[in-house]
Amino acid sequence: MKQLIKDYLDQGLSRRQLVSGLSAFGMSTVAAKAVAQNLAPLGPGAGQAASPPQAPSAVREIEGNGGKLFVEQLKSAGVEYIFFNPSTGDHPIFDALVDLPEIKIIKGIQEGAVTAMADGYARASGRTGIVVVANIGLPNAMTQMVNTFKDQIPMLVAVASVGQNELGRDQWQEVDHHELMTEPITKWFWQAQSTEAMAETTRRALKFASTPPCGPVFLSLPTNTLEQHAKTQVWERSKFDVPMRIRPDKEDVEKAARMLIEAKNPLLSVGDEITWCRGEKELIELAELLGAPVAGEAGSLGYWSKPFPTRHPLYIGTVLRTMRFPGKPDVLLNLGNRWGENASPGTKLISIRLDPTSLAREAPVDLAMVADLKLAMADLSAAIRSMATASLLKDIANKRAERARAYAAQMQQEREAIAHALTDSTPISMERLGLELEKNLDRDTCYVADVDSGKTMDPLMAFGGGDKQYFGTGPNVLGWGMAAGFGVKLARPDVPVVSVVGDGSFLFSGPQPLWSMARYKAPVTVIVLNNHSYNNERNRIWNGAGRQFEAARDMTCYNGSPDVDFAKTAEAFGVEGETVKEPASLAGAFSRAKAAMVEGRPYLLDIHIKREGLGAVSDWYPPYSIADLRTRKV
Amino acid sequence: MSITSARGVAFASAVAVIALASQAQAQQNNNPLPPGDGRDIVSVACSQCHYLGTIAKIRDGAAGWRVYVSNMVLRGAQLTPAEVDKVVNYLATNLGPGINLPPPRPVALPDGSGKQLVETRCALCHDLERVAAVKRKKQDWTPIVANMAAWGAPVTADEAKTITNYLAANFGD
Numbered sequence: 001m002k003q004l005i006k007d008y009l010d011q012g013l014s015r016r017q018l019v020s021g022l023s024a025f026g027m028s029t030v031a032a033k034a035v036a037q038n039l040a041p042l043g044p045g046a047g048q049a050a051s052p053p054q055a056p057s058a059v060r061e062i063e064g065n066g067g068k069l070f071v072e073q074l075k076s077a078g079v080e081y082i083f084f085n086p087s088t089g090d091h092p093i094f095d096a097l098v099d100l101p102e103i104k105i106i107k108g109i110q111e112g113a114v115t116a117m118a119d120g121y122a123r124a125s126g127r128t129g130i131v132v133v134a135n136i137g138l139p140n141a142m143t144q145m146v147n148t149f150k151d152q153i154p155m156l157v158a159v160a161s162v163g164q165n166e167l168g169r170d171q172w173q174e175v176d177h178h179e180l181m182t183e184p185i186t187k188w189f190w191q192a193q194s195t196e197a198m199a200e201t202t203r204r205a206l207k208f209a210s211t212p213p214c215g216p217v218f219l220s221l222p223t224n225t226l227e228q229h230a231k232t233q234v235w236e237r238s239k240f241d242v243p244m245r246i247r248p249d250k251e252d253v254e255k256a257a258r259m260l261i262e263a264k265n266p267l268l269s270v271g272d273e274i275t276w277c278r279g280e281k282e283l284i285e286l287a288e289l290l291g292a293p294v295a296g297e298a299g300s301l302g303y304w305s306k307p308f309p310t311r312h313p314l315y316i317g318t319v320l321r322t323m324r325f326p327g328k329p330d331v332l333l334n335l336g337n338r339w340g341e342n343a344s345p346g347t348k349l350i351s352i353r354l355d356p357t358s359l360a361r362e363a364p365v366d367l368a369m370v371a372d373l374k375l376a377m378a379d380l381s382a383a384i385r386s387m388a389t390a391s392l393l394k395d396i397a398n399k400r401a402e403r404a405r406a407y408a409a410q411m412q413q414e415r416e417a418i419a420h421a422l423t424d425s426t427p428i429s430m431e432r433l434g435l436e437l438e439k440n441l442d443r444d445t446c447y448v449a450d451v452d453s454g455k456t457m458d459p460l461m462a463f464g465g466g467d468k469q470y471f472g473t474g475p476n477v478l479g480w481g482m483a484a485g486f487g488v489k490l491a492r493p494d495v496p497v498v499s500v501v502g503d504g505s506f507l508f509s510g511p512q513p514l515w516s517m518a519r520y521k522a523p524v525t526v527i528v529l530n531n532h533s534y535n536n537e538r539n540r541i542w543n544g545a546g547r548q549f550e551a552a553r554d555m556t557c558y559n560g561s562p563d564v565d566f567a568k569t570a571e572a573f574g575v576e577g578e579t580v581k582e583p584a585s586l587a588g589a590f591s592r593a594k595a596a597m598v599e600g601r602p603y604l605l606d607i608h609i610k611r612e613g614l615g616a617v618s619d620w621y622p623p624y625s626i627a628d629l630r631t632r633k634v
Numbered sequence: 635m636s637i638t639s640a641r642g643v644a645f646a647s648a649v650a651v652i653a654l655a656s657q658a659q660a661q662q663n664n665n666p667l668p669p670g671d672g673r674d675i676v677s678v679a680c681s682q683c684h685y686l687g688t689i690a691k692i693r694d695g696a697a698g699w700r701v702y703v704s705n706m707v708l709r710g711a712q713l714t715p716a717e718v719d720k721v722v723n724y725l726a727t728n729l730g731p732g733i734n735l736p737p738p739r740p741v742a743l744p745d746g747s748g749k750q751l752v753e754t755r756c757a758l759c760h761d762l763e764r765v766a767a768v769k770r771k772k773q774d775w776t777p778i779v780a781n782m783a784a785w786g787a788p789v790t791a792d793e794a795k796t797i798t799n800y801l802a803a804n805f806g807d
């Protein structure tokens with residue numbers, strides 16, 4: 001499907017061919033027409049920050065080597081930062097940047113960290129993250145690109161590769177067609193063919209990355225294309241990165257509005273596409289207009305944001321396959337939720353999605369729309385208002401909302417009661433940490449979470465609306481959180497940023513992101529939720545009641561030996577830190593972290609947390625000693 | 635739970651939990667929970683995310699069960715406080731220490747003072763295999779047995795001492 005759209009945009013396909021092509025992918029004709037109609041320029045791009053100030057001229061002639069053409073095109077596209085780790089071959093890019101102070105470069109010391117920094121920056125700013133790393137470091141970057149790809153975050157990853165004349169000669173570090181490695185986790189990948197085409201290739205990459213559904217793209221830049229000279233045009237972003245904010249079909253919207261007004265027990269299921277489309281306000285308005293309960297993320301995976309305020313009186317928590325509350329919905333409205341198309345007999349399913357490829361992919365959908373979520377929800381609210389008097393709508397909404405409000409309030413109280421009953425243990429309980437975070441973090445904090453079992457703390461905290469903004473990853477490819485926290489802080493320097501990572505997660509990235517925090521004075525608080533274990537992994541494994549469960553032998557998940565000292569690790573990287581072992585020490589530790597942030601420094605808290613669930617009590621692991629294997633003491 | 639077998643542990647996930655709900659549904663026809671007051675609500679409220687098989691294999695006292703159930707509420711289980719009490723009551727009554735135990739895995743313990751105590755007090759919630767599974771450091775048995783007593787193992791302080799000594803002697807390094 002992306003190929004189809006690309007061909008259309010490249011003018012290799014007529015509009016009619018596009019529509020019939022999309023229909024062949026199973027998209028309804030109306031939806032296909034909507035796509036075609038909306039691939040035409042409209043306004044600012046979905047999820048994109050406002051365009052940077054206009055350059056003097058929208059199209060400039062530039063002469064220079066490929067490196068210069070690459071960065072000049074990025075500059076014209078409004079790029080502010082390149083996240084990088086250098087290689088010999090990419091020097092023309094950094095040579096050009098010597099005289100181009102508009103683009104700042106941010107160094108990471110491992111490619112996974114570089115990528116996750118760019119990813120965090122992209123999530124928080126709505127802009128495309130630009131990554132330049134060594135070709136041989138690409139596989140390191142790819143681990144984190146999986147998060148970027150699955151969550152559909154715009155990113156351009158470029159590497160300098162072997163010169164075109166040397167390609168295929170099995171040179172030292174060369175593997176044939178290395179760009180193919182990225183195929184399953186990019187929207188598009190390409191090897192630059194010439195210096196003349198460098199700017200055009202770069203534009204295309206930027207366009208594919210930021211066209212919703214967004215995602216990473218990969219460019220391999222042979223060194224000769226970076227080194228040779230050419231004279232070409234570079235274009236301002238508005239000339240090629242055309243906004244694609246799709247408005248839903250009017251008749252479909254009216255149909256949906258009618259279904260939702262007439263429904264007895266409607267339910268909204270909401271997902272990350274709302275966050276990407278900056279549609280929170282429209283969602284709140286729609287939910288309140290309908291008085292319908294709203295259910296969001298499920299468990300620890302699948303979601304990277306909290307699109308609806310978790311303390312809103314209509315928020316009832318997790319989407320479950322069968323919901324005891326509010327019971328089986330007669331109309332389920334899925335809004336931008338990849339996991340929300342939960343159809344069961346007796347429920348009419350309306351699904352509005354930014355991503356056509358996963359719309360109606362697993363479950364039969366009664367009414368499907370491809371659209372920008374912000375626009376779609378605004379249209380839907382308007383249609384609902386046009387169909388009934390305000391007082392009738394209010395009556396309907398009040399009746400529905402009463403039950404939802406009572407349920408949400410009761411559950412909120414219950415969760416807090418549970419947490420309060422568990423506050424005094426040592427090691428510190430996760431619940432206590434959750435309550436303390438809620439109490440101590442400023443309301444405008446960006447909360448960056450890369451932790452597995454730690455997500456049971458989430459329901460104890462307030463996210464969305466005027467409260468903390470939540471950033472995570474859907475696929476939970478660990479080792480993301482500290483670097484992403486750095487990227488979020490770069491995008492939002494004026495709000496507090498806290499990055500919460502598991503001990504496991506920390507060790508997947510290693511301490512490398514701390515290096516960038518120290519070098520660039522990023523005032524981020526890193527909290528290591530240190531339960532000395534892959535705790536949730538063990539919960540899942542043991543919940544399968546296999547042999548490890550039967551024999552109470554945790555073969556794989558205990559991490560406490562050796563007992564890594566994260567505060568000392570931070571210190572080695574120039575980041576101040578401390579270890580927290582007692583619940584009573586938490587408040588003091590948070591205030592020291594806050595003070596460091598005020599002064600412009602990062603700070604790390606290694607908080608020792610109690611393991612929970614099956615097998616938690618055990619600190620056994622299969623012991624092997626290589627020293628004991630020796631027959632000679634060498 | 636088949637998340638581990640079907641896809642490998644690396645991607646075992648909450649997503650898998652959702653996928654498993656269909657398995658959970660299939661399982662309801664084949665409900666492993668013993669009969670008892672409250673079984674219906676447990677069957678529904680505890681199968682929304684995962685299957686019931688593991689629950690049926692755990693034995694624990696009311697306090698222990700409450701910890702699990704509370705944790706599930708934080709994870710999203712839809713149970714009001716009154717329902718939580720009902721669920722805990724069902725679990726502690728029908729899946730409590732020594733109740734409805736499956737046939738034990740035969741584990742032959744070495745002779746010695748304390749053997750009988752271990753056999754009668756330490757196989758009420760789990761197999762003896764668990765106790766004799768691996769050698770621990772001698773000093774580790776004290777906290778483990780204390781832990782079990784706190785969990786609900788019916789042992790007096792003296793009995794705990796006897797058990798600890800027996801285990802340290804026979805399963806300690």
Ligand SMILES: Cc1ncc(C[n+]2csc(CCOP(=O)(O)OP(=O)(O)O)c2C)c(N)n1
Nearest residue numbers: 452453454478502503504505533534535536
């Ligand atoms: C890069 C990567 N490797 C492996 C995994 C598999 N995995 C899932 S959860 C987990 C353990 C997480 O441990 P930690 O961060 O300490 O979180 P906890 O559950 O202890 O809170 C692992 C290893 C993963 N998600 N990502």
Ligand SMILES: [Mg+2]
Nearest residue numbers: 502503504533
């Ligand atoms: Mg951990």
